[in-house]
Amino acid sequence: MDKTNVKNESITRQEDDFAQWYTDICLKAELMAYARTKGFIVYRPYGYAIWEAIKSWFDAEIKKTGHHNVYLPSLIPESLLNEEKEHVEGFAPECAIVTIGGSKPLAEKLYVRPTSETLFCDYFKDIVHSFRDLPVKDNQWCSVVRWEKTTRPFLRGSEFLWQEGHTLHATREEAEAETLGQLRLYERMGRELLAIPFTSGRKTESEKFAGAVDTYTIEALMKDGQALQSGTSHFFGQGFAEHFGIKFLDADNVQKTPWQTSWGASTRLIGAVIMVHGDDNGLVLPPFIAPTQAIIIPIRGDKDPQVAQAAIRLKEELAKAGIRVDLDDSKKSPGWKFSQYEMKGVPVRIEVGPRDVAQGVVTLTRRCDGAKQVLPLDQVAARMPEILKDIHETMYAKALAYTESHTTTCYTYDQLKEVVTTGKGYARVMWCGSHECEVKVKNDVSATSRCMPFDQTPFADTCCICGQPARAVVLFDRAY
RNA sequence: CGAGGAUUGGUGCAGGAGGUAGCACGCUUGGUUUGGGACCAAGAGGUCGUGAGUUCGAGUCUCACAUCCUCGACCA
Numbered sequence: 001m002d003k004t005n006v007k008n009e010s011i012t013r014q015e016d017d018f019a020q021w022y023t024d025i026c027l028k029a030e031l032m033a034y035a036r037t038k039g040f041i042v043y044r045p046y047g048y049a050i051w052e053a054i055k056s057w058f059d060a061e062i063k064k065t066g067h068h069n070v071y072l073p074s075l076i077p078e079s080l081l082n083e084e085k086e087h088v089e090g091f092a093p094e095c096a097i098v099t100i101g102g103s104k105p106l107a108e109k110l111y112v113r114p115t116s117e118t119l120f121c122d123y124f125k126d127i128v129h130s131f132r133d134l135p136v137k138d139n140q141w142c143s144v145v146r147w148e149k150t151t152r153p154f155l156r157g158s159e160f161l162w163q164e165g166h167t168l169h170a171t172r173e174e175a176e177a178e179t180l181g182q183l184r185l186y187e188r189m190g191r192e193l194l195a196i197p198f199t200s201g202r203k204t205e206s207e208k209f210a211g212a213v214d215t216y217t218i219e220a221l222m223k224d225g226q227a228l229q230s231g232t233s234h235f236f237g238q239g240f241a242e243h244f245g246i247k248f249l250d251a252d253n254v255q256k257t258p259w260q261t262s263w264g265a266s267t268r269l270i271g272a273v274i275m276v277h278g279d280d281n282g283l284v285l286p287p288f289i290a291p292t293q294a295i296i297i298p299i300r301g302d303k304d305p306q307v308a309q310a311a312i313r314l315k316e317e318l319a320k321a322g323i324r325v326d327l328d329d330s331k332k333s334p335g336w337k338f339s340q341y342e343m344k345g346v347p348v349r350i351e352v353g354p355r356d357v358a359q360g361v362v363t364l365t366r367r368c369d370g371a372k373q374v375l376p377l378d379q380v381a382a383r384m385p386e387i388l389k390d391i392h393e394t395m396y397a398k399a400l401a402y403t404e405s406h407t408t409t410c411y412t413y414d415q416l417k418e419v420v421t422t423g424k425g426y427a428r429v430m431w432c433g434s435h436e437c438e439v440k441v442k443n444d445v446s447a448t449s450r451c452m453p454f455d456q457t458p459f460a461d462t463c464c465i466c467g468q469p470a471r472a473v474v475l476f477d478r479a480y
Numbered sequence: 481c482g483a484g485g486a487u488u489g490g491u492g493c494a495g496g497a498g499g500u501a502g503c504a505c506g507c508u509u510g511g512u513u514u515g516g517g518a519c520c521a522a523g524a525g526g527u528c529g530u531g532a533g534u535u536c537g538a539g540u541c542u543c544a545c546a547u548c549c550u551c552g553a554c555c556a
Contacts, residue, residue: 010517019550038547094555115556149481149554160556217556229556268556299515335516353515363515446552480556 011343013280018224025274026153029283029344039151039158043267046344047154049291050270051161055141057193057288058163058265061185067137067165072119074142075110080118084243087117090210094146096158112145117211117262120166121244128168131250134258135178136168154271155228155480162266168241168258170250175259179235182263183216186231194269195286195395196220196276197403198230199426201451204474206435209262213237219450219475221403222275225423227450227477230272231265271480276399277368283345284367286395287388294318294384295346296327297337299353310377311352314362317381323388342367347391350380368395407475413465416476420447426477428453430470432463440465441476450475 011024026032031047043051059069075098082088091114098110113119124136145159154160165182169175183200190196198218208215212234219227238257241247250256277284287293296318298311311327318325328337334351341349351363362380365372368391375383406425410416419427420441427447431437441447452474463470 017550023549034548036547090555144556146555150552152549156555162556232556264556266556297515301514303514331514333514333516333518335514335518337517338515339517351515355515 011280011282014223014278015280021278021280022271022275023153025278025283031270031274031283032153037158039148041153041157043161046291047270050273050285050289051267053289053291054189054193054265054269055163058185058189059139059141061189062139062165065137065181065185067139067167070138070140071142072113072116072123072140074113076113076116076118078109078111080122081111083118083121084211084240087211087240091115091146094148096145096147113142114144114146115262115264116140116142116144116164117166117240118244120262121240121246124166124168124241125244125246128246128248128258131170131248131256134168134170134248135174137165137178138167139163139165152271152480154267154274156268160266160268162264164264165262167261168246169260170248170256170258172237172259175237175261176235179214179216179233179261179263182261183218183233186218186233186263186265189265190218190220190230191396193286193288194273194276195392195399196230196272197396197400199227199403199407199451199453199475201453201475203232203451204433204438204449206438207449207451209234211236211239213239217451219477219479220272220276221406221425221477222272222480223278223402224275225406225425225477227426227475227479228268228272228275229450229479230269231263233263234261236260236262277395278345281339282343284395285345285347287347287392290345290347291324292326292341292344292346293324293388294326294348294350295337295341296325296350296352297334297341298327298329299334299351301329301352302331304354304357306357307352307354310357310362314350314352314377314380318384321381321384323381323384347388348384366391366394368398409459410464411460416441416447416464417445420477421445426450426475428473428475429464430458430460430462431472431474432466432468433471434463434466434468437463437465445478447476447478450477450479 011028012020014021030044032044033042035042095114096112099106141163143159143161148156148158151157167178187198187200190198198220200218203215203217214235216233217229218231220230222228238259241257241260246258247255248258296311296315298307301308301311315325315327345367347367349365356362360377361374362377363374407428408419408424409428410419416427416429438449452472456473461470
């Protein structure tokens, strides 16, 4: 069929307008809906289920390493937020503030949390007294509010869901290990769950979190060549702890200030999944976060009892094998269903028709590459885990190849500008370390330093922007 | 916050010389279909983003506001 005749169901092509394609996917794959309050969205069941899958995986992992979940208030008294100057300057401009309680003006303004460092510090100072109280390894699943001027579903919202880990340690070494350990966990989440090869490294001074000593990041490369900061892990040193008066008596009977970290990842990861894997037919979900991993579509099921029974039996077998499976026996035509589940990114489509049943087989089609295979009906459930794993690996390999082919080592400023303005991904350059050069790049081509990768092997002596002696390898790109 | 575009049944659009709203898709019911977005028939569903103004009369003209989209500046 000619898809131009079914305009309502089709989506903008990536090539024509990537931004519009993204918005189409969010709405038409039923991930979200716009809410009444500006900048806020409804996370619809299908979108929220993706978040739940991410949450389950991450939550289980952090518990393996001794972290505990807590919940702190959503409102922060103004005086508390003001205790750390650099921090408040970073966040206050984008805060929502409660000034009335009931019907009476409040004596002190309450800030809706944009992040919870100050709340955690205030809490920590009362519960940490001895080296025996350390480490503290807390995590909070919650939403935060930031009054963003421009919002886009999942990428930047006035409210978003996230986890924020907050830890305290007796030594600098231990805190630094925690910071990097959590960064590695985010990378592993990309590798094992999201099929996204994150590019990780340290943020430059100007891209750091307000109040942090060091900020580490995982960056993902979208299909339009732009980068998306997808998670961060911060080493705070003792700055916050000193401001908030968190102290402990160490084994040597000396009062000391603990070392602190925080790390977070948000529903922005859903945006990363959409833009790393999606195509012109819709969403393409990595199998381990897909709310539905396999969709069974019977052909002529209402006319052929054998087909109907085979479909139901297959669904039961797959469910028993732990596969998230759905059966669509609605009256829609098969063609409509094919398109619909492609739009929603379901990893595996299983067609069960009269021809299949007659031969005791079913036809499987992979969303990620359209590959088809015919399998004996009684082997599907047993082989599905391996099929899903293979799809995951295919998707990861494809995304990795894309990232690698969209990372260009540049030796001149003209090269850098060309790479970031033409959607070729990261420009890998030598840089002098000055803020002025970053500002220049931003003013000239709207690109920012994404990170200083861990591999700092120099490949030139001078800064590709100003020509001064180079001090670091850094990746520049336009970013969401 | 700056520039531009948009707002009419669930969705996408038309109406735009002021006279009381129309199409397609979707939805409901019945029937025929079913291996790439099926077809026929009968139905349900809107007072035109919000608030003012002009007018005998406003979807249509004026003004203000709101929201969404895109691009910039700011941030996960």
